[in-house]
Amino acid sequence: MQFEDLLVAMLSNPPDPDEPLPLANKKATIYGTTITFLIVSWFAVSLRLFVRFRVVREPGWDDFFVTLSAVFNTVATTCVLLSVNYGLGHHFLYIPMPKMSTYLLLFYIENAVYISETALIKISLLFQYLRIFKAGYMRWLCIGLLALITVWGLAFSFLAWFPCFPVKGYWNRMNMKPKCYGFGFDDPKSFIALFEAHTATNMTFDVVVFLTPMVLFGRSNLRKKNVIGMTGIFMFGAVVVFTSIWRLYSIVENRAATQPYVDFTWWTPISIILSCLEIDLAIMCASMPIFWPVIEKSLSQIFVTHEVHVTEHRRLNENGLEYELEHTNGNNESQSRLGRSGSHGTLKSSGGNSEEALTREHTRNASFGFDRYKDQYVIEQVDPLAGGGIATTEVEANKVPKQKWMI
Numbered sequence: 001m002q003f004e005d006l007l008v009a010m011l012s013n014p015p016d017p018d019e020p021l022p023l024a025n026k027k028a029t030i031y032g033t034t035i036t037f038l039i040v041s042w043f044a045v046s047l048r049l050f051v052r053f054r055v056v057r058e059p060g061w062d063d064f065f066v067t068l069s070a071v072f073n074t075v076a077t078t079c080v081l082l083s084v085n086y087g088l089g090h091h092f093l094y095i096p097m098p099k100m101s102t103y104l105l106l107f108y109i110e111n112a113v114y115i116s117e118t119a120l121i122k123i124s125l126l127f128q129y130l131r132i133f134k135a136g137y138m139r140w141l142c143i144g145l146l147a148l149i150t151v152w153g154l155a156f157s158f159l160a161w162f163p164c165f166p167v168k169g170y171w172n173r174m175n176m177k178p179k180c181y182g183f184g185f186d187d188p189k190s191f192i193a194l195f196e197a198h199t200a201t202n203m204t205f206d207v208v209v210f211l212t213p214m215v216l217f218g219r220s221n222l223r224k225k226n227v228i229g230m231t232g233i234f235m236f237g238a239v240v241v242f243t244s245i246w247r248l249y250s251i252v253e254n255r256a257a258t259q260p261y262v263d264f265t266w267w268t269p270i271s272i273i274l275s276c277l278e279i280d281l282a283i284m285c286a287s288m289p290i291f292w293p294v295i296e297k298s299l300s301q302i303f304v305t306h307e308v309h310v311t312e313h314r315r316l317n318e319n320g321l322e323y324e325l326e327h328t329n330g331n332n333e334s335q336s337r338l339g340r341s342g343s344h345g346t347l348k349s350s351g352g353n354s355e356e357a358l359t360r361e362h363t364r365n366a367s368f369g370f371d372r373y374k375d376q377y378v379i380e381q382v383d384p385l386a387g388g389g390i391a392t393t394e395v396e397a398n399k400v401p402k403q404k405w406m407i
Contacts, residue, residue, distance in 0.1 A: 024270040025089035037280035047291035065124035072117040079110035092265040104171035112160035119153020195256040203244040210237035247274040
């Protein structure tokens with residue numbers, strides 16, 4: 001189908017130019033969702049790289065491919081944001097011809113980049129699994145998936161990067177007569193079939209890759225903390241799979257933006273948003289197991305994890321009053337502490353001369369050790385012989401013969 005034929009088909013069934021924009025087609029929705037998740041995904045990648053390079057000092061191929069996925073995702077998201085100014089979210093038929101050509105260029109880039117990064121993020125996850133599975137059938141399974149997904153990614157990436165010959169004929173069809181196929185929309189049926197085929201196989205590989213480490217739950221030596229952490233990661237992965245399924249549903253529903261009529265800029269925003277979110281979430285899911293243990297350890301050192309209870313016990317003197325408390329008379333006037341100067345059982349002096357209390361001399365007494373210590377309880381803590389008792393030590397002989405060995 002030539003581009004002129006496509007425009008004629010659109011003109012035969014023109015959409016309402018005043019039709020209200022759906023929520024997904026609004027600029028605020030597109031900007032708000034894509035930019036927010038892009039920032040969070042780069043934050044996750046930065047923490048991952050910090051841990052691998054500065055903490056454990058063991059970078060690998062998985063880090064390279066997840067970083068490459070993040071770079072590709074940034075390029076795709078940037079193209080999406082720019083395409084809003086060239087007609088994304090509005091009816092394709094009413095876009096001026098210069099803007100229409102620019103939009104097709106931006107869509108070509110974002111579609112090719114997205115198809116490439118769907119393979120890159122899965123390759124990164126499989127390299128990450130190879131760090132865990134050092135031998136056995138699980139390692140061979142990961143290697144087999146790695147080879148299969150690599151071939152799958154290369155095949156679809158070639159179809160996306162070279163949809164027409166020459167390539168620039170994809171977005172410059174008014175001035176050129178390129179030979180297009182597949183994603184180049186030369187034939188609507190093959191265009192729809194190729195989009196649905198990639199989305200369906202992408203969803204299938206998402207499910208397989210995220211379910212592969214489930215075998216770890218079968219280990220008997222897993223602690224409860226590890227089980228909870230792994231469950232959280234796999235639930236996050238389930239969100240990625242759900243996003244991929246949702247994208248497949250949106251493409252099938254409008255037949256790759258061709259039903260109920262051909263309109264590439266009107267029907268595609270929801271699919272484009274889900275494409276960006278799918279990669280963002282996959283990058284975060286791949287990075288969380290790397291940096292989260294370090295963050296959790298750091299948080300445990302910051303926040304209090306043990307409670308300390310401080311209790312006190314007070315003693316009463318012979319009058320039934322507590323030591324070290326100030327008592328008042330019926331007029332609520334402070335008269336003295338219990339241990340004021342001249343009282344029996346004095347512990348502290350409250351005569352108003354604190355210097356005297358701090359510099360008094362203690363003269364050793366034969367009976368009590370110090371003549372200034374009048375409290376019998378304090379005396380017994382200082383001099384255990386002051387109570388007049390005799391200190392004895394009783395040692396009971398152990399009559400059980402000593403064992404030569406013990407388990």
